[in-house]
Amino acid sequence: MDISLVAGLLALGAAVGFAAGMLGIGGGMLLVPFMTMLFTAKHFPQEHIVHMAIATSLATIMFTSISSVRAHHARRAVLWRVVKLLAPGILIGSWVGPWIGAQLNSSTLALAFAVFVAFSGTQMLLDKKPAAARELPPAPGMFAAGGVIGVLAGLVGAGGGFVSVPFMTWCNVKIHNAVATSAALGFPIALAGTLSNIYFGMKVPDLPASSLGFIYLPALLVISLASVSTAPLGARTAHSLPVKTLKKVFALLLYSLASYMLYKAFG
Template sequence: MNFELLFILLILGAVVGTMSGLLGIGGGLIVVPALAYLLPMFGISAELVMQIALATSLASIIITSGSSALNHLKLGNVDIFVIKWLLPGVIVGGLIGSFVADWIPFQYLPKLFALIVLALAIQMILSISSSSSRPLPSPGATSCYGAIIGMVSSLAGIGGGSMSVPFLSKHGVEMRRAVGSSSVCGCVIAISGMIGFIFHGTKADGLPEYSLGYVYVPALLAIAITSMLTTRFGAKLATTMPTPKLKKIFAVFLVFVSFSMMF
């Protein structure tokens, strides 16, 4: 860790916090590709970069999504029924995703991340022109979908907003409440996934100093400091911006991240 990297991570945290409050994402869609690009430049082994990026991203999501969730709760943007039935699934799925990520060879993790995000981008783009809405499925089915969200999100180091927001919006949850509920779920996914990455990281060799398992603590703190300050700004934007514009911003953002990571 040096001052140049610290400054970059502070800026990164400010962007992450704004996007978390605005779109209900935990910031992993920014943090993972950013750390995957930055860490090798500062001496981190290529074999460890993606695991560190995923784990540190999830750890930062605990803070950014938690802060965003509190702001949305104050603004009345959280659906308690949705949270009640999604959470059991996302906890289990988050743990499973961390185990799968540790099993996959390191050279395939960036491509897998890009494919997951591209699939999420396509899903969101299709939902923009779709006006159909249906009731939420049964509590059991909602929990199963939560498990899928948790597993894929942990595997990609993201908070799950890119899956839970379209799911909730499609099932009749108003967009602002979908974003707020997603922030709560994202915090829980991050906690579950981070525990798994810490466990697996205790067995890894060559980790940088001040690491907790695969979580690189200096990067986590730098991102967290500024992200906590900007989530409120993003949450206020989510309250004032119209739903179609939110969906378009979300979809374009996902496409950009996917292609930047793929190539």
């Protein structure tokens, strides 16, 4: 792996760790578009680039999530009861998501990523006030919600925060608690999705050297080292920002990344 790629991945990892801590998004919303750019510049097989970016993104979230959630837990912001209710569905959905992705070509996968991210950004930017009586559903509903979050996160290589944060705020969970809880949900999403991407990627020929299934191991190592160091700083920043500012930052970030992936889908 050449020095320019290492430098790019280090910078990306630092930015992703900060964003993961601040927004509870696991970093995948940043990682996938930028890794797609880096892998394209390094002339990886075009038909595998988006799949590899998504798989490597999910694998890094295992490490980023742990670092981020420790910082949020120290502030008692993580709703562990919610994590326990959502996690079973998330584990199943996160295995299924990469399987769906393996059936799609790179352009379709990039388009799916863009649509999901733009929708989440719109929900956050509109900042519609939920009904005062609305609350999180009972256990069966939480299992179903976890399944949907897991499938979408596994499909597009994210920590699930682009779905789970809007879902929780829609159910009257405070934004800071939603971000912190989403960070905790990133680990089961990443674990199941990583195992799935290894399993389904092992059957694919012509992947670059140093790949484990769809996961590009050098990128996983460099990004994880950088992101773990900046995630706690992002978490501290999140708790110092007002709610409306945090929502706007979240939404604008998602829009910018959706735009790039649309370009990748149709360019």
